[in-house]
Amino acid sequence: MIELCELLKNWPCTAKGGNIRALVSGVTDHSAEVIPGSVFVARKGRSVSGLDHIHEALRNGAVAVVSDISNPPALPQGVSVISVPDAADFLAYACSAFYRHPSRELTVFAVTGTNGKTTTTRFIGQLLKAGGIRAAVIGTLGVWIDGRKTPLQIPPMTTLPPAHLHRVLRYCADEGVTHVAMEASSLGLSGRRLDHCSIDYGVFLNIGTDHHAEHGGEESYLRAKGRLAGLAGQIVLNAEDPAVRSITADRLPVMTFGERSGGDSHLRIVDDRNGGWVISAGESHSVIRAPVEGRHNRLNAAAAFASLMAAGFGLADLCKHASCLSLPEGRMQEAEGAGIRVFVDYAHTPDALEAVLGALSSVCKGRLILVFGCGGDRDGEKRPQMGRVAGEYSGSVWVTSDNPRSEEPARIISDIMEGLKNTAAIVRAETDREHAIRGAIYEAEPGDIVLIAGKGHEEIQISGSSSRPFSDFRTALRFLGEREAEDGASGGDDRVQTTDRFWYDGSGME
Template identity: 45%
Template sequence: MSIQICSGKGRGLLLLSELLKDWPCQVFGGIHTEVKGVSEHSTRISEGYLFIARKGGKTDGICYVEEAIEKGACGIVIDRNAAMAMTDEMSIPLIVVPDCRKFISYASARLAGNPSELLTIVAVTGTNGKTTVTHLTSQLLQMANVKTAVIGTTGVFIDGHQAVTSYPEMTTLPPEHFHQLLKDLVDAGVTHVLLEASSMGLATSRLAHCNIDIGVFLNIGIDHYEEHGGKQQYLDSKKILAYQAKTLIANSEDEICKQMVADAKVPVHYFDYGTVCGEQINEERININLPGRHNRMNAFAALAVLRVLGYELADILPLSQSLQLPEGRLQSLQQDGITVYVDYAHTPDALENVLQALAGECSGKLITVFGCGGDRDHGKRPKMGEVASTYSTEVIITSDNPRSENPTQIIEEVLQGIRMKENVRVQVDRKSAIYEAIALAKSGDVVLIAGKGHEKTQYTKEGVFPFSDYEVAAEAFQYR
């Protein structure tokens, strides 16, 4: 079952003067014009839109001002010194603001009618587990007859059913899409939104004007260091959530999570393995049928959210036995006594958690197929190799999403961390690697295909191609 969301219906309309009255800015030109929308992409500009000429990592929005004007832009927003040189050439208002990213967040929320104020929003951050926790929390709320939506890596879900939208596929949407989506969800009768707050989404102010009721800190590991410019910048981006949310929940087993909320000015609640918001859960009361300690920790995080929302543990604990993992999280196939798991684990911590869980239930060999993504996180590649070779009987290193990089070079970096090379082989082609692993397996063996999980495409320097680990594994069983 899928649900259609009509993106962009009922978009707001404000006078430019009204939109700017509460925002620090300098305006060159008239301000009595109607604004229908904002965008930082000239391709999305139409009549009555403000074009945010932001300087990006690869291109500068100033280069697209002429195109935006030709498409009907009603004003240009900029946050750099180039503004003075542009004033004489402008036929429409030029607005100079301190920070384009924060302005587009503010303007998007205003034009959508500040929909986050009409919703209960739970934002979940962490290196691993964001998707799982948002979906588990949604499931618990649905069982309590609450209409929920999940926004994150796997898309938009309303009451557990994936919604068909025209919004980009991103963990944390840019504000011009995000606030309009929230308005769509309000119109659809949703009351509670479970949101993945990625480090990049927080760092780039995508959630700056979102009314966040509960912020959840799951764990902090190795990921996205290079994209942020270093480890401390990555940690600083995560900590932004501690200043935005009205209430915080943190994993007390993770020291960095505890540090991030230590100086919070809002209420802070904690969870760990067997404790939810200060309430101990006896072993006989725990009936969470999810594989792996890390997934049971994810369930405790979800229970903590409901506890903070006012639900009694006695009422919600019985519901936890019905929890199910989302697509691509230890998703399994079985045939001939062989079990194949497809999992999104793409960090050293996540891969170790999954392998530890599978090693405990594997009566035969544990065969792992994995790779590392290109254009990011070189530092984690040898660590991924070390983890895989430590816990697996056999390892096949392959391509993940190499993007613009040479997959062979990525594999070479992974191999630098390998301890026991005799149980490791290389197969660059991911489909062939999956076929090879399943051909090697015998009854009682477990095969883990890690890294891409729910993804349906593979990004390479030749382009983007359809690819599903789950579907390829199902095909491979047919050819055994």
């Protein structure tokens, strides 16, 4: 608890009415989260305004309402009306202040990039844990401390909003955590969720084509990513990504990473000829057995190594713990049965899909069979690009629904098909994702690899205004089990043979 006047004393504002010494029980911009004693920040959101929810906040017990409009509405006697220059800026500051600025007690790594944030933050956490350091990882998969998921209730967001972020950071500090690795999404950065959070190292992985529409174009997307360079004390970056270089041009990195040689503050990582990695930085040099597959995951590991070296850890010590690295749930997650390998991966951008397909094609003994779709109400321009990538690497493609949201699944599939028109792959359209996964698994023969891409760890599928429980991995396990049972009962000869090519014109199967 903190007095309202203490919360406001370091902030430019005017306060009218109410009790300036009222005890504050929380700060939030969501009226449904208001409890008696809360400060409600009525800021403007992407689609709604907090001003429309003031009455709900008052019903729930708000003692003060903060806004940045010149003429705030009249409020009941006993409620403080506080005017600030920027409500979003105040929200971030006030949430940090309410929890006694917990980020200042921690070493914080914030990782941004179109792809790889979840894996890189997990790698940082794993390396720290292996070195005996209590570390937390915050992001898409929740809050983890020392490799175990915490029971904290948080919204399912890549980057937490300030009211939840600083509560989590306070919990971590009180639990003896000293280092935190968290994901910094473009939407989180543009929404000011990380403002007034003490970030020691900003880590830049890559810049691809995603979320352009949600930001109003590529330029705004790049500007959002670039905000991390201004928020972080020091930056670590992928030296070989031109877009990363462009958005961090005014900052000198403390460490860089990549596959080419560099200076003393550069970590180089490449494959050796024996299934391992060669890692070098300055005069330090190590050869280790590769704990994960794929060039993209090797670069994610390089980002984790470089970030920890920037924080003072030695390369030799980090390499001793490299065997602990393992991928998060829904990232190259493998199941096997009936001689078939099935992988589930979150790849939902053209770059990510190409990276995963490239990694699997290098180890696939038979055909590569792909199941994927694209999300609705999201960047439509990437759909044909993903179709092109799918056809380039796969022998068979099942185009299906991802999270269609408010869009018609047939429209999304039609957009993807534009990129598959000149491919040699066998292409099928199946709007029901469960049926598509079954079809792919029953189509496969021993030696084939099935990749189910796009949803990864997600446990629901969103269609229209409703959602239903759905897990790609559990669905794959179920059909693999059925396939094995049927093959066993029939002596292994009862397989679905599919040789015809199908095209989808948006209205039906042909």
